[in-house]
Amino acid sequence: MATVDIRDVRKAFGPFEVLHGVSVAIADGEFVVLVGPSGCGKSTLLRMLAGLENITSGEIAIGPKVVNNVPPKDRDIAMVFQNYALYPHMTVFDNMAFSMTLAKAPKALMEQEVNRAAKILGLEQLLQRFPRQLSGGQRQRVAMGRAIVRNPQVFLFDEPLSNLDAKLRVQMRSEIKELHQRLKVTTVYVTHDQIEAMTMADKIVVMNGGNIEQIGAPLELYDRPANVFVAGFIGSPAMNILKGTVANGSLRTDDGTNWPLPTGLKNAKEGPAVYGVRPEHLRIDGNGGIPATVQVVEPTGSETQVLMKIGSQTMVGAFRERVTAKPGEILPVRPDPALVHLFDQQSGQRL
Amino acid sequence: MTVTTMTDWTRARPQPNWLARLFDYKPFLVVACLTPALGLLLVFLTYPLGLGIWLSFTDTKIGRTGEFVGLDNFEYLLSDPQFWSAVFYSVFYTAVATFGKFALGLWLALLLNNHVPFKSLLRAIILLPWIVPTVLSALAFWWLYDPQFSIFSYLAIDILHIRKTPFDFLSTIWPARWSLIAANIWRGIPFVAISLLAGLQTISPSLYEAALLDGSTAWQRFRYITFPLLLPILAIVMTFSIIFTFTDFQLVYAITRGGPLNSTHLMATLAFQRGISGGELGEGAAIAVAMIPFLVAATLFSYFALARRKWQQGEAND
Ligand SMILES: Nc1ncnc2c1ncn2[C@@H]1O[C@H](COP(=O)(O)OP(=O)(O)O)[C@@H](O)[C@H]1O
Numbered sequence: 001m002a003t004v005d006i007r008d009v010r011k012a013f014g015p016f017e018v019l020h021g022v023s024v025a026i027a028d029g030e031f032v033v034l035v036g037p038s039g040c041g042k043s044t045l046l047r048m049l050a051g052l053e054n055i056t057s058g059e060i061a062i063g064p065k066v067v068n069n070v071p072p073k074d075r076d077i078a079m080v081f082q083n084y085a086l087y088p089h090m091t092v093f094d095n096m097a098f099s100m101t102l103a104k105a106p107k108a109l110m111e112q113e114v115n116r117a118a119k120i121l122g123l124e125q126l127l128q129r130f131p132r133q134l135s136g137g138q139r140q141r142v143a144m145g146r147a148i149v150r151n152p153q154v155f156l157f158d159e160p161l162s163n164l165d166a167k168l169r170v171q172m173r174s175e176i177k178e179l180h181q182r183l184k185v186t187t188v189y190v191t192h193d194q195i196e197a198m199t200m201a202d203k204i205v206v207m208n209g210g211n212i213e214q215i216g217a218p219l220e221l222y223d224r225p226a227n228v229f230v231a232g233f234i235g236s237p238a239m240n241i242l243k244g245t246v247a248n249g250s251l252r253t254d255d256g257t258n259w260p261l262p263t264g265l266k267n268a269k270e271g272p273a274v275y276g277v278r279p280e281h282l283r284i285d286g287n288g289g290i291p292a293t294v295q296v297v298e299p300t301g302s303e304t305q306v307l308m309k310i311g312s313q314t315m316v317g318a319f320r321e322r323v324t325a326k327p328g329e330i331l332p333v334r335p336d337p338a339l340v341h342l343f344d345q346q347s348g349q350r351l
Numbered sequence: 352m353t354v355t356t357m358t359d360w361t362r363a364r365p366q367p368n369w370l371a372r373l374f375d376y377k378p379f380l381v382v383a384c385l386t387p388a389l390g391l392l393l394v395f396l397t398y399p400l401g402l403g404i405w406l407s408f409t410d411t412k413i414g415r416t417g418e419f420v421g422l423d424n425f426e427y428l429l430s431d432p433q434f435w436s437a438v439f440y441s442v443f444y445t446a447v448a449t450f451g452k453f454a455l456g457l458w459l460a461l462l463l464n465n466h467v468p469f470k471s472l473l474r475a476i477i478l479l480p481w482i483v484p485t486v487l488s489a490l491a492f493w494w495l496y497d498p499q500f501s502i503f504s505y506l507a508i509d510i511l512h513i514r515k516t517p518f519d520f521l522s523t524i525w526p527a528r529w530s531l532i533a534a535n536i537w538r539g540i541p542f543v544a545i546s547l548l549a550g551l552q553t554i555s556p557s558l559y560e561a562a563l564l565d566g567s568t569a570w571q572r573f574r575y576i577t578f579p580l581l582l583p584i585l586a587i588v589m590t591f592s593i594i595f596t597f598t599d600f601q602l603v604y605a606i607t608r609g610g611p612l613n614s615t616h617l618m619a620t621l622a623f624q625r626g627i628s629g630g631e632l633g634e635g636a637a638i639a640v641a642m643i644p645f646l647v648a649a650t651l652f653s654y655f656a657l658a659r660r661k662w663q664q665g666e667a668n669d
């Protein structure tokens with residue numbers, strides 16, 4: 001186990017810089033999730049950590065040692081690839097034992113280690129199968145088993161669940177999390193799925209366009225997003241974002257709707273601002289709520305999502321109570337002022 | 352006014368005409384589809400092959416219909432040292448040339464599979480020996496091996512000053528044999544290199560990355576990943592290569608015509624010489640028929656080596 005320190009790392013492919021100086025400090029045993037939209041440079045950063053891409057500038061340290069010039073095999077890192085990268089011509093056993101075969105480990109030790117990993121992952125019955133004879137979830141587990149046998153300092157995962165169906169994804173999510181709690185190995189996990197990030201991470205790193213937007217614990221990002229990007233990215237359904245002008249203790253949008261300012265920002269500077277309210281923080285309130293025209297009602301059982309129009313703005317509300325309103329009806333809603341967010345319109349930063 | 356409702360109207364079921372019905376009739380379809388293929392096979396494959404085998408049991412000469420003589424031709428060949436020399440050289444030629452083609456072809460394919468500058472240009476250049484008509488390249492080699500004008504002799508004598516006399520490529524037995532093998536290797540490399548390169552490109556780069564993280568050396572990656580994953584295609588290419596090499600005719604016929612002292616005859620060239628040039632059709636056919644067991648062996652090799660390996664069965668891994 002080890003800490004990982006990424007200091008002002010940049011990466012350019014030819015003339016194109018895809019990472020513009022990112023810094024992340026990862027504590028020993030921490031589960032860190034890199035999350036961001038496709039193409040923002042998550043995989044690139046992970047591959048640099050593994051040593052599969054070289055580092056254009058900056059430093060990466062694993063433990064106390066800077067590894068910029070250490071070849072991958074000496075970094076003591078195991079990686080689970082998105083396509084699993086199982087060796088198709090080897091059995092599950094041989095796949096998992098491969099690193100030990102290369103190191104010419106004694107047969108008995110090899111069996112002991114593979115069996116230990118197989119037991120953790122429930123693969124005992126599959127050891128003599130070939131990858132082609134396995135289901136997606138089983139392959140995924142073999143890929144993890146191969147990493148566990150390595151007994152590495154750091155685990156890397158690159159979108160390991162994106163090839164699985166929704167149900168299996170949820171199941172593997174908790175299995176990986178549980179595995180981490182058992183082995184307590186420092187883990188860096190890449191995903192574009194913010195729900196995966198929220199549910200698994202000790203710490204989330206939100207990336208966008210080669211930059212880090214915010215680093216923090218899942219609920220910290222949810223409660224206090226540092227900027228409009230994080231606000232819109234974290235949370236599902238996504239936060240409603242409104243543009244308007246702050247005046248007289250409220251935010252007034254162009255279509256003339258007034259929104260109450262956040263509790264701590266009653267005296268915010270007047271002028272243009274961006275207002276954010278999560279769907280689940282809108283309440284139905286008969287007395288003096290803002291009138292919203294219902295467009296679509298989507299009951300999910302535990303809550304009801306309502307797509308509605310307020311002024312000229314389309315917004316989403318998520319209500320615990322069952323909404324009986326029909327499309328076209330008016331629903332009075334009111335945001336909870338303790339839970340709304342205000343951002344600077346120019347920089348997008350939180351006010 | 353009548354009101355037409357949806358239920359009044361039924362979609363007209365198309366009545367198939369007799370032609371459509373005929374094509375839906377399975378026995379007819381089977382016959383119709385098989386006839387052209389079987390016909391072609393019969394006319395262009397089975398008939399010549401059968402005729403060749405029949406001829407080998409007769410004493411036919413050019414201009415004279417022969418009679419059935421049983422195994423006489425084969426018995427005669429068994430005691431003919433020239434026939435045995437051709438068998439030996441055919442096997443030797445095939446073995447050495449195949450080895451050479453695969454060693455160099457695999458090496459080239461591995462090289463081209465890496466990031467090299469001007470990759471597509473290099474690939475095009477590599478295909479050249481294969482694109483050039485065999486007879487043309489045979490002529491080129493003929494010049495290269497010429498006793499007086501060989502460029503190798505010129506280089507050695509006039510440029511490097513390491514020899515006083517020209518090389519003697521084609522007028523003594525073993526140098527001639529090796530020279531032909533060299534020409535065959537040169538011609539065969541492109542086929543092997545390009546086929547193996549295609550095979551290499553089907554191997555997912557992430558396997559190499561995984562192996563890199565697993566701590567492999569370059570040699571281990573070749574031994575444990577590249578080679579086993581290339582084996583199925585290697586087996587196909589090798590079978591074809593063995594068959595093409597064993598039945599080679601043009602190179603030898605154009606460069607040495609079997610000489611010196613008939614030492615470079617392959618079975619194919621000897622069959623041609625006896626059968627067509629010498630007019631002994633029966634005997635020539637017998638030599639050609641004697642090649643069949645070797646070719647069957649090569650095909651069997653492919654049949655067993657190509658049998659789908661256990662790990663190839665089931666769904667794909669991606
Ligand atoms: N080998 C490469 N050569 C050139 N550009 C690349 C290469 N790999 C990735 N990129 C570019 O770098 C950016 C980040 O890619 P990547 O790290 O794969 O994104 P993510 O994993 O976040 O979806 C993308 O714009 C991609 O086009």
Ligand SMILES: [Mg+2]
Nearest residue numbers: 042043044159
């Ligand atoms: Mg990626």
